Amino acid sequence: MSTSLASSQRLTITFLNNLKSNPSNAKSTDYEVNLSAMKDSGLPTGVRCLVGKSGGKRFLLRYTSPVTGKKASIGLGKHPETDIPTLRKLSKEYRQQILEGIDPKLERDNQAVDKAMTLERFFNEVYLPLAKQKRSWKDEVARFRLAKSIHHIPINELTAAHIIKVQMEMQNGLSKKSKPYAVATINRVIALLKTINKQAYKLMDAPFIANKVSLLKEDNVRTGYLSEQQLKEFIAYALDYPDKQTGAFLALLFLTGARDKELRFRLWSDINWQEQSINIPHTKNGSSHVLYLSDYMMEILHSIPRIRTNPYIFAGRKHGKPISPARHALRTIKEKMGLPDMPGDKANITLHSARHTVGSLLASQGVPLHDIAKQLNHADLSSSRRYAKLTVGRRREIGSRLSDMVSLGIPAGQ
Structure with a gap:
């Protein structure tokens, strides 16, 4: 709540004393009085008096921060502890800092926290x-x-x-x-x-x-990866998994090398059916990314049961939510394949193994490193300028390489 006063009203101690409390049934905690607009106030623009429901009165300077460009405010003390001359002096000092490009609140906060x-x-x-x-x-x-x-x-x-x-x-x-x-x-x-x-x-x-401080030396191989034959077997088991959304998710995860959350949280509206692609608006790198899909991957998408009330491609059992991380399904498939479940072991197959699988198999096919980096949406390679110029056709060819490698004889909608 904000209260405007006639320009003929003078700022005095009596005036401040007579300000009534904010009504107890008011929606806002305080109401504001524009002290700068009062006659002969001697105050710079933006000085307000906030009156609370208990009758307490505090002074603020409202301004636009020259640092952030956003609206901000800084306290000028309380009534009656802060008298009017002090209010004028302090508010003018802060307003001058603002004109000089300094945010007084940031400046004061930094000085206050330096020691504490x-x-x-x-x-x-x-x-x-x-x-x-x-x-x-x-x-x-x-x-x-x-x-x-x-x-x-x-x-x-x-x-x-x-x-x-x-x-x-x-x-x-x-x-x-x-x-x-x-x-x-x-x-x-x-x-x-x-x-x-x-x-x-x-x-x-x-x-x-x-x-x-230096980081400890790591083994670059953080998780295991599947061989070409193992990937083919994995896709077959995934597409045969009882929960079709989860099975399709795992199949596409290991065919595209996408990050778990970036694929699992995709909406049906993210699919461009004509371009055969899925758009990922926000990735771990902070940028958008497009997954180009092969005909086989598109068949998998078409085979997924669509839930009208759920916008997610991989719809979960909770209303309007995607599937949960498919770790149980992954363990089930590993068990069928005879692969051990060894948490913490670098050879263990995890959801992140999808990225290592795609990277290693594409490399074994002679795909250049910068092309693999583009497929996996890596952001920190020195060759980024080179792979950023790949054509859509080249991206689509790389994205199809794995599905062409493993899809023979595997129906997409088992």
Whole structure:
């Protein structure tokens, strides 16, 4: 609620004292009085008095941040603790900072947290709101919990020794499942801490120590992959799986090399039937990606029972939701194929093995690395300029290579 006053009204202590409380049945917590518009107020534009339901009065300066371009506000104190001369002085100082391109709230907050903000507070209040723009932000929350022993360290006092401490604790410790942490898991936690430090360095001029900590050496083969014959057998079992949505999902996952969530959350509206493609609007890399499908893959799509009330291609049992991660179905198929289920073993077949399977089999067919990278939507290859110029025809040819390799004699809609 906002209250406008005639320009003839003067700003005085008596006026502020006489402001009535916000009605208890009002929708908003406070109502605002535009103090800047009052006669001879001596205040810059944007100064407001907010009056609460209990009668409390506080002063704000509303402005557009010259840093973010968004609407912002900064507190100027409370009545009667902050008198009118102090209100004028403080609001004018802040308005001058704004004219000079400085956001006074960001400036004040940074100065206030330099000494007091812990690593945990920085993560929750500064890093996480930015990280939530990524689809993987929940993973980062889980990883940050594993660094609990240094959460209390002030962000400006974080050292390489603190990060190495977490690294050593994880190397010598056990997970909740009472198993040693995988090297890849440790590295993800350490990489997150390094990224947090880089962010603190940029935003708060904290000491930059991220480059002093090295990640542990990893075996590049994180999961196993299927041979050409195994893939053919896998597709046959997948298409014969009782739940047709889940079976079709696994078949297309291992034929395209797509990421699990990026394929599982696709809508029927993402399919371009004429172009024989599926559009993925948002990928792990932050960009869109198009999966070009072979005739065989299109047959699989056509064989999927369509649920009118569910927009997802791979419709789950819950109303309006996609299928859950197909781990149970994967274990069932592995059992039929005689493949052991060995969690944590680098030779184990997982959902991520779809990407390794596609990459390794395309490579065995002589497909160049940059073409494989485009199929798998990798973003960090130095040859990105080269593979970014691939024609649609070339992309479609690469996408069809695996299905041509394994589809002979396998009906798409078993």
